[in-house]
Amino acid sequence: MVNEKEINFFKKNGYLIKKSPDQISLNKLQDFVYKILSKKKKSLSKDKKKYFQSLHKYITKKELNNFRVNAITLINRNKNFRDLYYNSSKELLDGLVGNEIAMQKKINLSIQIPNDTKSMLPMHSDIYAGESPFEVVVWIPLMDVKKSTHSMFITNPKDNIAINKAITKSKKLTIIKIYNKFKKKFKFLKINFGEILIFSPIIQHGNVVNTTKETRISLNCRFKSLLSPYDVFSKTHRNIPHFFQPHTVKPLTKIGFNFIETVNKKKFHGSL
Amino acid sequence: MKKMPIFAGYINLKPINGIIFPSYAQNQINKEYITSKLNGEFFMSTNENTYGKNNIVLRSLLEEKSLRGICLLSVYSLPDIKKQREEIYKLSLKYKKEFHFVFEEKFLKNKKDISTIEDLFIFNNSFFTTKKKFLNKFERQFVNKDWSFV
Numbered sequence: 001m002v003n004e005k006e007i008n009f010f011k012k013n014g015y016l017i018k019k020s021p022d023q024i025s026l027n028k029l030q031d032f033v034y035k036i037l038s039k040k041k042k043s044l045s046k047d048k049k050k051y052f053q054s055l056h057k058y059i060t061k062k063e064l065n066n067f068r069v070n071a072i073t074l075i076n077r078n079k080n081f082r083d084l085y086y087n088s089s090k091e092l093l094d095g096l097v098g099n100e101i102a103m104q105k106k107i108n109l110s111i112q113i114p115n116d117t118k119s120m121l122p123m124h125s126d127i128y129a130g131e132s133p134f135e136v137v138v139w140i141p142l143m144d145v146k147k148s149t150h151s152m153f154i155t156n157p158k159d160n161i162a163i164n165k166a167i168t169k170s171k172k173l174t175i176i177k178i179y180n181k182f183k184k185k186f187k188f189l190k191i192n193f194g195e196i197l198i199f200s201p202i203i204q205h206g207n208v209v210n211t212t213k214e215t216r217i218s219l220n221c222r223f224k225s226l227l228s229p230y231d232v233f234s235k236t237h238r239n240i241p242h243f244f245q246p247h248t249v250k251p252l253t254k255i256g257f258n259f260i261e262t263v264n265k266k267k268f269h270g271s272l
Numbered sequence: 273m274k275k276m277p278i279f280a281g282y283i284n285l286k287p288i289n290g291i292i293f294p295s296y297a298q299n300q301i302n303k304e305y306i307t308s309k310l311n312g313e314f315f316m317s318t319n320e321n322t323y324g325k326n327n328i329v330l331r332s333l334l335e336e337k338s339l340r341g342i343c344l345l346s347v348y349s350l351p352d353i354k355k356q357r358e359e360i361y362k363l364s365l366k367y368k369k370e371f372h373f374v375f376e377e378k379f380l381k382n383k384k385d386i387s388t389i390e391d392l393f394i395f396n397n398s399f400f401t402t403k404k405k406f407l408n409k410f411e412r413q414f415v416n417k418d419w420s421f422v
Contacts, residue, residue: 233404239290245376257397
């Protein structure tokens with residue numbers, strides 16, 4: 001259960017980190033990713049966390065993108081992976097979003113090897129790309145992530161207001177200049193394996209070059225309440241069936257929509 | 273050597289939740305799905321007649337003997353009218369043809385699959401497809417500056 005204190009933390013910070021009560025699902029997610037990665041790049045260590053941390057020793061920067069794309073394809077081919085993902089974050093989703101859920105069609109895998117300049121994701125808010133303000137990102141580390149460039153950075157709702165204004169109104173500054181101007185307003189998050197990070201992608205976030213000596217591997221996927229708006233202010237592809245997939249649909253939702261459809265078709269309602 | 277099953281692409285130039293995919297893009301998406309996911313042989317995609325309301329191209333593909341099935345971008349590429357869809361389902365079962373829907377990654381092979389596909393038509397309702405720009409009186413009661421993130 002998400003308690004009031006945690007909801008207030010989310011309100012103030014735009015994110016929440018909490019230990020998942022479903023460690024079995026998390027372990028299965030980690031196992032699956034370990035299996036597909038180590039099949040391509042043989043592991044010298046049976047310790048999954050150690051293997052992930054030292055993945056850069058098995059792979060070159062040049063190979064990384066294909067390696068990641070192949071892994072993402074395999075992850076998304078496995079239907080059970082989606083259920084494990086949802087189950088591992090269900091408690092947080094129930095508390096912050098709802099229990100009737102639309103889930104992003106594609107689960108993403110992020111591999112940040114040390115000093116890789118090509119996997120950077122500069123500061124951004126997902127709403128700029130037409131995503132719904134009703135959604136959250138569920139970010140799952142597959143190892144312990146340090147509070148440094150090893151992790152992702154995020155600001156808070158209060159500072160986000162000023163940064164958003166600068167991004168949407170500035171005629172001279174670039175994204176990188178705005179990021180540098182507000183750099184102190186961002187923090188890197190420490191998250192251990194076993195914990196889930198959930199955040200509103202309205203809030204500016206991103207990552208920089210990983211200057212630590214360890215690779216970071218994490219998963220991310222977006223969720224929203226099935227019955228909340230999809231296309232807000234602009235009509236894009238961030239909807240069903242392009243971007244989201246209904247994950248849990250309650251019987252009364254089916255009954256209600258079918259009722260409207262039937263009444264409209266048969267026109268037996270007095271007000272029609 | 274085992275003969276590869278042949279699947280045809282089907283193109284319909286109507287919007288799928290607001291987006292009209294050009295025919296060349298639909299053709300490419302169908303082709304990729306048929307060859308990679310279905311491990312089948314691609315039979316050139318055909319455009320539905322945009323002037324008729326009789327789904328003539330879809331019905332014709334269903335009667336094409338050489339085909340195992342038809343690949344469509346989405347379940348929403350099927351006719352919008354339920355009665356017409358039911359006719360199409362009936363034909364697909366009669367001619368033992370499969371339907372494969374790329375975006376939903378679903379298929380229709382047997383009678384029992386029909387309800388899975390029909391359930392998805394809920395999401396073609398304007399509730400899910402209309403752009404949201406304003407709040408109504410009821411929704412405005414939830415507005416509270418403390419929750420303003422922008």
